[in-house]
């Protein structure tokens with residue numbers, strides 16, 4: 045087989061999984077893209093009518109088109125999308141490259157508001173066609189600053205089916221690297237404006253069991269700063285109960301007094317995403333190495349044991365970290381999600397696998413094991429999406445040679461001798477339910493996406509709902525009014541003991557999750573009384589009186605050290621609202637009385653200098669206060685808004701301990717509170733000057749901006765650029781940016797690359813120092829060489845692929861573009 049080596053080969057280790065993982069990034073020739081077992085297995089499953097089979101198989105061999113999504117707050121996304129539609133796409137129509145016409149990007153038909161795009165252009169076109177080079181450069185910069193997310197089309201689907209609203213409590217159980225988390229955050233922030241962020245009352249917990257990958261998650265979500273975000277690092281299948289005080293719970297009318305009077309409750313979620321690890325054969329167009337290694341046993345293993353996940357994402361992680369520990373259990377993750385869901389709440393279960401054993405079989409087993417759930421009919425949810433219904437019947441293969449002859453589990457087990465039975469890796473749930481059961485479960489309501497339907501990857505989605513309460517819950521205010529304040533005060537005083545985690549976290553035997561289940565009653569308590577301390581999760585079947593939720597109890601005598609051991613993150617401490625740092629920020633930024641000064645936290649070892657202030661919303665604050673951060677392995681909470689100004693200016697003024705500046709990433713969050721004293725108005729010419737030099741002299745700006753800023757004391761300010769015109773460039777919408785004022789100069793407090801992206805977006809060219817320096821360097825190199833100009837280093841695309849978390853390959857030479 046002629047094979048081109050994939051990227052990143054230097055880290056390759058010999059043997060087994062590592063080799064296989066590396067192979068997945070290899071490029072193989074089309075003629076070698078075949079696997080008899082794959083074909084035999086999926087033909088046996090009857091996944092598609094015979095007439096579609098060849099088209100399907102051929103499409104599986106085509107490279108995947110490039111797709112991206114315009115990200116960020118809704119208003120900002122619409123604006124950028126208008127630029128793509130109105131400025132870039134018209135220039136990309138009718139492009140002919142080496143005699144062939146190249147299609148311009150097209151909007152993905154089912155994505156709301158046309159905010160997702162697809163194009164299929166070879167790399168050499170991106171590099172050499174002037175029109176596409178410019179577009180590519182634009183994409184690279186906008187991706188870097190988080191306005192565009194390079195994401196596979198099908199991967200955009202699960203958050204769309206969750207329909208998150210700003211007040212929802214949401215958990216993304218297997219979230220890294222975080223492309224779907226970003227979409228969920230955007231939905232939570234639906235009320236953001238162009239210049240300021242809302243503070244949603246809801247919550248998003250983005251969780252991943254892989255410690256290193258949670259940093260990808262943090263990086264990814266920092267692009268949409270949110271006081272509602274928490275990132276945790278736990279095994280989703282044993283995600284612990286999160287405690288919240290009674291004030292954060294909703295009590296239906298007939299809640300028993302004893303229940304309502306409890307001090308703490310278990311946080312239950314409105315929306316849960318289970319984008320579980322999978323065998324990943326739906327990503328074969330992106331990872332053609334799968335052709336070589338595909339086996340039905342991958343899917344069988346993931347259904348039951350959680351063999352090391354081999355989807356593109358996890359394969360890459362495995363090769364990076366050489367991790368061989370067991371990964372997820374699809375069924376257990378889904379079951380855990382079901383137990384954490386509010387009545388009326390919704391779960392999306394998704395995989396990038398075509399295998400029914402990882403899809404419908406998991407969903408069927410979960411629905412059968414926990415009553416009170418149903419598959420939701422969302423067939424009309426995304427007009428324009430072409431899909432096939434979920435399967436009601438399939439034939440698991442009992443070995444890798446595709447033996448699908450056993451119609452039932454019983455047939456299979458009976459075919460084995462006694463000794464073999466004990467060792468069988470097959471479960472009854474690998475087999476389909478009876479046709480009657482399948483119909484009752486509504487498995488056809490699942491979504492199967494095949495590559496040939498809309499030129500995408502393969503994908504599976506199921507939307508589960510926990511049946512809503514029989515009567516709508518009255519507004520919180522009218523319920524049990526006398527309990528909250530008192531109960532909360534008591535809760536806050538109480539010494540919340542550290543609950544212990546399931547022994548799986550400690551490397552011990554895995555508890556049988558099936559035992560957690562209790563009968564669902566008609567009780568409407570939405571938030572569970574929290575677990576007692578000193579426990580691992582387990583069900584107390586004896587106490588079903590208070591709630592319809594399974595009682596997850598902590599087992600006595602188990603230690604808490606499992607999850608929190610070796611957890612070295614800094615603690616989370618709320619800073620007193622009258623702390624001199626907070627007072628100074630309020631004074632310097634003229635913060636109004638609505639500023640949530642009680643919701644500011646610091647993450648320092650006790651006694652260390654405070655360097656950053658984070659802002660969280662009320663529910664995040666409650667969680668941080670009522671849960672041991674190490675037990676829930678809390679990696680981050682809220683968003684950083686103020687940073688200590690290090691440097692001589694602050695020292696000279698003798699107030700370096702309280703001199704904080706507003707951070708660009710946090711500006712949208714604090715903007716609604718900043719008063720006129722800290723805001724200066726400027727025009728487009730001032731913006732250009734701020735971009736063109738690192739430290740432009742104050743005297744170089746025009747009035748009235750020059751005189752206004754000159755009169756102000758040195759420090760951190762916000763500049764509000766009003767819409768206007770400069771030559772043939774126009775600023776169509778207001779823009780707010782942070783600056784630092786020194787004695788004689790000003791600094792635009794943005795990262796270099798963010799400055800370039802901004803410049804390209806507004807002035808149509810990169811006017812920054814960085815771009816001029818890059819161009820000068822290139823000229824120097826060209827002069828120094830007698831040969832043709834040496835290619836300057838490519839502009840780095842975002843550090844990680846939005847989709848996989850892998851280091852991305854540079855697609856073009858941005859430095860050339862800058863000079864053009």
Ligand SMILES: C[S@@+](CC[C@H](N)C(=O)[O-])C[C@H]1O[C@@H](n2cnc3c(N)ncnc32)[C@H](O)[C@@H]1O
Nearest residue numbers: 218219220221222223224253254279280319372
């Ligand atoms: C399919 S990927 C998720 C992709 C992600 N939702 C996105 O859109 O960017 C599966 C993820 O599950 C994580 N994972 C594997 N086992 C897990 C477990 N037991 N609990 C939580 N996360 C797990 C992996 O580290 C991997 O990041």
